[in-house]
Amino acid sequence: MLHAKIVDIKLNKILLSDAEKFISSSNYGASIYFTGTVRNQNNNKTVIGITYDSHDALVIKSFEEIYEEAEKKLKIKNKSVFIEHAKGYLNLGEISIIIAVACKHRDEAYILSRYIIEEVKKRTPIWKKEHYQNNETDWLKGNPIQYEKN
Amino acid sequence: MKIKVELFGASREFSKNNLIEFEIRNNSTIKDIREEMMSYVDQNFSGNQDFKKIVNSSAFCNESNNIVSDNYKITKDEKIAIIPPIGGG
Numbered sequence: 001m002l003h004a005k006i007v008d009i010k011l012n013k014i015l016l017s018d019a020e021k022f023i024s025s026s027n028y029g030a031s032i033y034f035t036g037t038v039r040n041q042n043n044n045k046t047v048i049g050i051t052y053d054s055h056d057a058l059v060i061k062s063f064e065e066i067y068e069e070a071e072k073k074l075k076i077k078n079k080s081v082f083i084e085h086a087k088g089y090l091n092l093g094e095i096s097i098i099i100a101v102a103c104k105h106r107d108e109a110y111i112l113s114r115y116i117i118e119e120v121k122k123r124t125p126i127w128k129k130e131h132y133q134n135n136e137t138d139w140l141k142g143n144p145i146q147y148e149k150n
Numbered sequence: 151m152k153i154k155v156e157l158f159g160a161s162r163e164f165s166k167n168n169l170i171e172f173e174i175r176n177n178s179t180i181k182d183i184r185e186e187m188m189s190y191v192d193q194n195f196s197g198n199q200d201f202k203k204i205v206n207s208s209a210f211c212n213e214s215n216n217i218v219s220d221n222y223k224i225t226k227d228e229k230i231a232i233i234p235p236i237g238g239g
Binding site (some may be wrong): 097 | 158159160162163207208209210211215217218219220221231233234235236237238239
């Protein structure tokens with residue numbers, strides 16, 4: 001069971017309580033909640049906020065692919081997964097991503113949670129623009145998406 | 151024919167409109183779009199090397215939301231998206 005969404009922060013909030021409602025079930029004995037939040041330092045610069053940009057359709061597609069792969073690669077069949085990523089400007093400490101997973105046992109819950117965030121970092125089309133104290137901004141350098149050159 | 155390239159991430163700095171329109175010949179490919187974008191950077195940003203790096207390291211996505219190869223043939227009026235190196239979370 002998967003819930004995958006991009007949350008436009010101007011219109012909605014990204015809430016842990018939504019994740020809890022979605023994955024909560026007596027079918028599962030282990031739940032992991034991962035949140036990514038905006039940090040105040042990066043590359044020796046003082047960060048005051050981050051604007052997140054996203055290609056919404058591709059993001060949802062990548063979340064679905066990662067979920068499907070987890071079944072094939074990790075052999076974790078019985079699971080509930082909630083993934084939301086924020087879009088727009090976030091202040092320090094605000095949540096940019098929630099990955100909540102529920103599985104039968106803790107081993108598979110930890111593995112699944114880690115797998116999802118690492119894959120999101122590698123291939124989900126989301127970009128960060130950092131905002132600094134002196135009104136400067138910078139798009140962070142990321143990982144190129146793999147594609148066939150010819 | 152005209153095509154629109156939708157801008158994301160660092161490539162949003164290329165235009166305030168969040169997209170760039172190009173007039174291209176029929177049967178053009180993503181490789182041709184990449185070259186058009188390089189010329190666009192030359193003309194509008196004096197060949198800004200950082201912008202050129204973005205164009206060179208980006209993937210492109212078609213209207214059906216598939217990442218496509220450089221040989222992908224663009225159809226009439228298709229909207230293409232440039233996908234610069236990513237880094238969410």
